Each structure stands twice: as structure tokens, then as C-alpha cells.
Amino acid sequence: MMMTRSGLLDRRQMLAGIGGGIAITATPLTAVAAQEDLDRARRELFGDRPIREGRVTVKLPPIAENGFSVPLNVTVDSPMLPEDYVKRVAILSPRNPLANVAQFHFTPQSGKAIVATRIRMSGTQAIQAVAEMNDGSLWSGSMETVVTLAACVVL
Amino acid sequence: MASIRLAVPKTAQRDEIIELKALIQHEMESGFRRGSRGEVIPRDIITRFECRFEGELVFAADFHPAISANPLLTFHMRASSSGTLTFEWTDQNGETWRDIANLEVT
Numbered sequence: 596m597m598m599t600r601s602g603l604l605d606r607r608q609m610l611a612g613i614g615g616g617i618a619i620t621a622t623p624l625t626a627v628a629a630q631e632d633l634d635r636a637r638r639e640l641f642g643d644r645p646i647r648e649g650r651v652t653v654k655l656p657p658i659a660e661n662g663f664s665v666p667l668n669v670t671v672d673s674p675m676l677p678e679d680y681v682k683r684v685a686i687l688s689p690r691n692p693l694a695n696v697a698q699f700h701f702t703p704q705s706g707k708a709i710v711a712t713r714i715r716m717s718g719t720q721a722i723q724a725v726a727e728m729n730d731g732s733l734w735s736g737s738m739e740t741v742v743t744l745a746a747c748v749v750l
Numbered sequence: 751m752a753s754i755r756l757a758v759p760k761t762a763q764r765d766e767i768i769e770l771k772a773l774i775q776h777e778m779e780s781g782f783r784r785g786s787r788g789e790v791i792p793r794d795i796i797t798r799f800e801c802r803f804e805g806e807l808v809f810a811a812d813f814h815p816a817i818s819a820n821p822l823l824t825f826h827m828r829a830s831s832s833g834t835l836t837f838e839w840t841d842q843n844g845e846t847w848r849d850i851a852n853l854e855v856t
Binding site (some may be wrong): 663664665675688691692693695696697698699700701702703704705706707709710711712713714715716 | 767768780782803806807808809810811812813814815816817818819821822823824825826827828830
């Protein structure tokens with residue numbers, strides 16, 4: 596009897612130890628890998644050109660109850676005139692299976708550099724938008740959303 | 751197959767910036783989901799959207815699997831003259847769906 600009890604305890608302690616170990620090591624590793632995915636996708640789109648923060652506003656709900664459909668609004672500060680306009684905006688995710696979410700292309704006839712759509716999010720993360728102006732300069736903005744029901748395994 | 755809904759104002763003032771909405775009914779199957787027997791459900795998504803005014807590009811979008819089913823887009827256009835707006839979606843296999851709307855500029 597005593598033998599079985601202590602055996603059980605040992606097994607529990609061991610399992611707890613393994614679980615704890617996995618939790619501690621796995622979390623930072625995936626976070627780093629996710630950021631690398633996003634950085635790679637961004638380099639493929641824009642090369643190694645410098646990206647400044649600002650002019651781009653990303654709007655997402657602070658808490659998304661359903662990761663299958665999260666309303667996204669991106670606004671870029673630009674007069675949208677032939678001499679000064681936004682050419683394209685790329686939406687990037689650090690945590691989805693694919694870092695590329697969408698790319699939007701604007702012209703001076705767009706009038707306003709505002710776009711809204713609905714995206715899938717596989718978990719809590721900061722969505723980043725990078726805007727390329729007609730002069731080639733790059734600007735970025737981001738917003739973090741807490742996703743309660745992730746579109747993760749079944750995106 | 752795919753049903754399209756557009757929200758385009760019928761009239762606009764010259765140089766007014768109008769809001770356009772375009773929705774298409776489509777599963778946007780991501781290719782990351784699995785069926786009841788564990789098999790991967792193949793990807794089937796719309797990859798490109800274009801809005802043109804009298805043939806000239808106003809706005810375009812490239813979609814990846816992270817765009818939700820029945821993709822809805824809200825964007826804008828500077829109304830310069832009366833004319834026809836064309837909305838066109840293309841899927842990964844090259845199939846296209848198209849709808850048009852007329853705009854009168856006063």
C-alpha cells in the first residue's frame with residue numbers, strides 16, 4: 596500500500612516536472628520563431644530598407660471573441676495626391692501559420708488610404724501593417740489583440 | 751455560384767471621396783483545416799481583388815488564407831466624373847467573378 600502511494604506520488608511529481616519544463620522552454624522558443632517568420636515575410640516584401648514607426652494606424656478590437664473573423668481597419672496618414680500617396684500596405688501576423696495576411700494596393704484615385712476587412716487570427720498577437728509610399732519610404736504600425744477563441748488548429 | 755454584394759453611392763459631388771464596400775460569398779478554405787477523418791481540406795481561396803473606374807485601377811488587394819470567409823472590403827474612391835465601376839475577384843485557379851456599378855457625379 597505504502598509502496599503504491601509513494602509510487603503514484605513520484606509519478607505525479609515527475610509528470611509535473613516534465614510539464615513545467617516544457618512550459619518554460621517552449622514558450623520563449625515559439626515566440627522567437629514567430630517573430631522570425633514575420634521578419635522574413637517583411638524582408639521578402641520590402642527588402643532591407645529601413646522602416647519607420649508612425650503614420651500607420653491599425654485598429655482591431657482589444658478582445659476578439661472569435662478568431663475566425665476579426666474586424667481590421669488600417670489607416671495611413673497621407674494626402675493621396677499624385678505627388679504623395681500610399682502605394683501598398685502589407686498586413687503581417689507573427690503567430691498565424693502564414694505571416695502574410697493581405698496586401699492592399701492604392702492609387703491617387705483611392706482618395707483615402709483607409710481599408711477595412713475581416714481576418715483570421717490563430718491566437719493573441721500584435722498584427723503589424725507596413726505601408727510603402729510612392730517615394731519608396733516605409734512606415735509601420737501595429738496593434739495587439741487578445742483572441743479568446745483562436746482559429747489556431749483549424750485556421 | 752458566388753454571390754456578390756456591393757455598396758456604392760448612386761451619386762456623388764465632384765471630387766467627393768466616397769466609401770465603397772464589396773463582399774463576395776466564398777469559403778476561403780485556408781488549407782490548414784482537417785476533415786473528420788484527419789485528411790487535410792485542400793486550400794481554395796480568392797487571391798486577388800481589383801476595383802477599376804472606367805478601366806483605371808482604384809484599389810486592389812492580394813488575399814492570403816488569413817482572410818475570413820465571405821471576404822468584405824471597405825475602401826474609398828475620389829469621384830472625378832460619372833462612369834462605371836468594375837469589381838473583380840480571381841481565385842487561385844484563375845476563375846473570376848465580376849460585378850459593376852454606375853456612379854453619377856453632379
